[in-house]
Amino acid sequence: MIPRALPRRRALILALVGAAALLLALAPVASADWFSPESGGSPNANDIDTLYKIVMYIGIVIFFLVEGLLLYSVIKFRRRRYGAEPAMVHGNTPLEVGWTIGAALIVAIIAAITFIYLPRIKNPPNSSANGLQQFAGEEFASVEQPKPPNGKALRINVVGQQYIWRYDYIGAQRLTENRPVYAYYQMVVPTNTTVVLQINSSDVAHSWWIPKLGGKQDAIPGHNNYTWFKISKPGVYKGQCAELCGNNHADMLAEVRAIPPDQFKAWLVSQRQAILQSQQALAAQRKAGEGQ
Amino acid sequence: MRGLPDRKTGWLSWLSTTDHKKIGLMYIYATFLFFMLGGVEALLMRLQLAQSQNTLINPQTYEALVTMHGTTMIFLFVVPVLAGFGNYFVPLMIGARDMAFPRLNALSFWLLVFGGIVFYMSVFFTPPNTGWTFYAPLSDSAFSPSNGVDAWIFLIHLTGLSSVLGAINFVATIHNMRARGMGWARMPLFIWGILIYSYLLILALPSVAAAVTMLLTDRHFGTGFFDVAQGGDPLLWQHLFWFFGHPEVYIMILPVFGMISEIIPVFSRKPVFGYKAIAASTAAIAFLGMLVWAHHMFTTPTPIVVLAFFMLSSFAIAVPTGIKIFNWIATMWRGALVFKVPMYFAVGFIAQFLIGGISGVMSAVFPVDWQLQDTYYIVAHIHYVLFGGSVFGIFAGLYYWFPKMSGRMMNETLGKVSFWLMFVGFNMTFFVQHALGLEGMPRRIYTYQSGYGWDTENLISTIGSFILAAGILVTLFNAVRSVKTGKKAGNDPWNANTLEWFTPSPPPENNFDVIPRIRSAEPMKDIRREVAAAGRPAGSVAQPVAPGT
Known part of the structure; x- marks a missing residue:
């Protein structure tokens, strides 16, 4: 019992230093944006970011609690030369029941918060008054994704193929005398307008993902997948294919x-x-080719 | 029997052996060889990613490395190394003289070896490059005409058969061959881990065996299970694969939970806290683990109600997992902790596995997973579970049981150096990968654009991976060196609780001359007490079972 005072003080200091180091290491985790998903492009991305942060704060509390207990045990309960034999405790039923219920409660709370945020992330809103709603008025919804409350959104089909994305503006055809408009790689969209994406693939599985505009959705051959975004700030938002689709997967920007x-x-x-023009040029080329 | 003159030695005795200990050692040698191969593959990938738009490795080779690394670590290292420890220690810990089916046991091992050889032969033609998940239609003949995919299919069949036969053997052994008095509630927790690992293998492997057979016929015999044009469905592959693939994650961690549950009490000088809660939570994790597979498919076109189900079932697993962690800490609480190397790795395991558990719950929130899926966040998560968890646990087990297997102690100082290198290297490699994923870096890309701000974190990760590799090499060096020069271990160097420490190190061919009667979950504690009380040697305290058994 005699040499106890010093180790205890030392243990306390060590524990404090350890806790301070952990806090320092994790302080940026709690505040900085590099430790939460990308956001700022579209409301669904912002809501995912918020939901992530809520769950992360709960996780950080659990992290500190458990790692703290572990660190405390490692420092405090080291075998000492004159220490007594530890008590032979085999368990404690109320404690077991307690932490079982506690853990279940925590995940139940996370589930409840998720279901509160889910509709805002999943369901597209109306386009704003300064959006393109007067033209892009096509009624479009699927089993997976309801239509906006007023039913109107600009619909674009996204097709993944090795190693490029194709966009069919099927929701904007009334602006082009019902002639098809499409683009590759860069999708041009109007601001303040709810854009609804229908995603599929013409070869292997891909995944559509622009981090600032919300979560990714896989492009699976034979299936349609859906997501949406609504951008208020003009600008360019970058992303790339997120599902391994072949050797040049990294180039599918x-x-x-x-x-x-x-x-x-x-x-x-x-x-x-x-x-x-390009079709005409192509036709002329073909014609020239036939003449030879 | 011990001491008989015709005891076989030499390399032929290894090729033809049916002794569970020799088979167990061969499992461990072979799997550590594959572990090094998988590790070199990982280091090559980290080198390529050290800076943006690096041209060190071409895309084809990079994706092959991705595929070989994942396949090797899962099918040729973690699962079979646990079978190796199980082989060596299940009979010893339950007081049996061998496994129930010794020749089947040898077959399991050789099937594994040939599975590994078949797979690695593909290096000489075209190795597969679809990722270890082999998603159809990318793995179909239209997009992967090379035979590398077929080599992988044979690997799955051979190692799968090896694992199923091994699992049946474990189940038969554990159910029927326990020492007298070892009821279910006195079985070591490692045995619980191996038993439930075996049941999970038997339940989960048929699904992937079916899937790869369908892929084989799709590729070569004109069927269209996964081909949309013929009325098939690529999502069928994902369901069949993950119906196996998620239980596989628990297959890779449950025996490690068992090891940790053996090691923590021994080095805390206290009985394990909540034996029944730990055993029951193992069973609960296995049951729930069969019901969570589609959380790997949160971004596929799947109805929200299905996603919600798989989110809730994944949350449910956090509860029994949390119970285990609390029980381990409660075991340490007010103990007298002895910091030998196995304890270092066991505590490191708890600290790191916890992070993997927390990031697991976070990515089970399916709307959040829409951002996290298929990014480096998930890479970080699985490595916190499988490396920070399983591999650290396996190293704890290696340091803990090396004296029993070799008769000699491993060097403590080298062990601690190895631990700190691995601990620092591991966290440096993988902690920053969470941030990379959140910043939008997808996994399995052979390079990344320079303007995205991912360079620094990737460089940190690459440096960390080499520190980690150095730490692993120190342990391998330590093991090789200690076999010859280590301090003699004696029967029971750790004052441990379970039966394998009753017999000499290394154990004789028949394991035990006498098998003591089991009176509690800690038979060695009872024996030590009796020895101390009677002042007699341990062998005479044990009550021999009837001759002829």
């Missing part, structure tokens, strides 16, 4: 460029023109 609705209408027309 994508970006979304958001521009004001008026510019978007002009872009549609010019894109339609460009497609027409």
Whole structure:
């Protein structure tokens, strides 16, 4: 019993130093954005970010509690030369029941919070008044994803193929005399407009993901998958394919460029023109080829 | 019997042996060889990712490394090394003289070896490059015409058969061959881990065996199980694969939980806290583990109600897992902790596995997983579970049982150096990968763009991986050196609780000349008490079982 005072004080100091080091190491975790998902492009990405942070805070509390107990045990309960034999405790039923219920309660709370946030993440809202709603008024919904409350969203089909993304503006065809408009790699969309994506693949499995615009959704051959975004800030949002789709998976990049609705209408027309011109050029080439 | 003159030696005795201890050792040698191969593959990948737009390794080779690393670590290291420890220690810990089916046992081992050889032969033509998950249609002949995929299919069949036969052997042995007096509530917790690992293997492996057979016929015989054009469905592959693949995760951790549950009490000089709670939670994890497979498929086109079910079932697993962690800490609580190397690794295991558990719950929140799925966050998560968890636990087991297997102690100082290198290297490699994933870096990409700000974290991760590798090498060096020069261990160097410490180190071919009667979950404690009380040698205290058994 005699040499106990010093080790105890030393243990306390060690515990404090350890806790301080852990706090220092994890302080940025709690505050900085690099430790939560990307956000800021679309409301669903922001809601996922918030939900992640709530769960992470719960996780950090558990982390400190358990690692703290572990560290405390490691320091405090080291065998000492003159220490007494430990008591032969075999268990404690109330304690077992207690931490079982405690753990169950924590995950129940996380589940409840998830279901509160789920509709905001999953269900597309209406386009804003300064969006493209007067034109992109197609009623579109699926079993997986309800339509916006007023039913109107700009629908784009996203097709993954090795190693490029194709976008079919099937929801904007009334702006181009029902002629098809499509684009590759860069998706141009109007701001303040709810854009609904229907995602599939023409070869292997891919995954559509622009981190700032919300979660990813897999592009699986033979299936349609859905997601949406609504961008308020004009700009370019980058992403890339998230499901291994072959050797050049890393090169399957994508970006979304958001521009004001008026510019978007002009872009549609010019894109339609460009497609027409390239088709004509191709036809002329073929004709020239036949003549030879 | 011990001391008989015709005891076989030499390399032929290893090839033809049916002794569970020799088979167990061969499992451990072979799997550690594969562990080194898988490790080198990982280091090559880390080198390629050390900086953005690196051209060290071409895309084809990189994706082959991704595939070989995952396949090797899972099918050729973690699962079979646990079978190796199980083989060596199940008979010893339950007081049996061998496994129930010794020749089947040898067959299991050789099937594993040939599975590994078949798979690695693909290096000489075209190794597979679809990731260890082999998602159809990428793995179908249209997109992967090379025979590397077929080599993998044969690996799955051979190692799968090896594991199922081994599992049946464990089940038969544990159910029927326990020493007199060893009821279910006196079985060592490692035995509980191996028993439930075996049941999970028997339940889960048929699903992947079916899936790879379907893939084989799709590739070569014109069927269309996974081909949309023929009315098949790529999602069928994912369901069949993960119906096996998630229980596989528990297959790789439950015996390790068992090891930790053996080691923590021995080095805390206290009985394990909540024996029944730990055993029951193992069974609960296994049962729930069969019901969570689609949490690997949260981003597939699947109805929300299904996603919600798999989220809740995944949450449910956190409860029995939490129970285990609390019980281990409660075992240490007010103990007299002895910090030998096995305890270092066991405590490191708890600290790191906890992080993997927390990030597991976070990625089970399916709307959050839409951001995390298929990113480096998930890479970090699985490595916190499988490396920070399983591998650290396996190293704890190696240091703990090496004296029994070799008769000699491993060097403590080298062990501690190895632990600290591995602990620092591991966390440096994988902790930053959480951040990379959250910043949008997908997994399995052979390079990344320079403007994304991922360079620093990747460099940290690469440096960490080499520190980790150095730590592993120190332990391998320690093991090789200690076989010859280690301090003699004696029967029971740790003052441990279970029956394997009753017999000499290394144990004789028949394991025990006498098998003591079991009176509690800690038979060695009873024996030590009796020896102390009677002042007689241990062998005469034990009550021999009837001759001829």
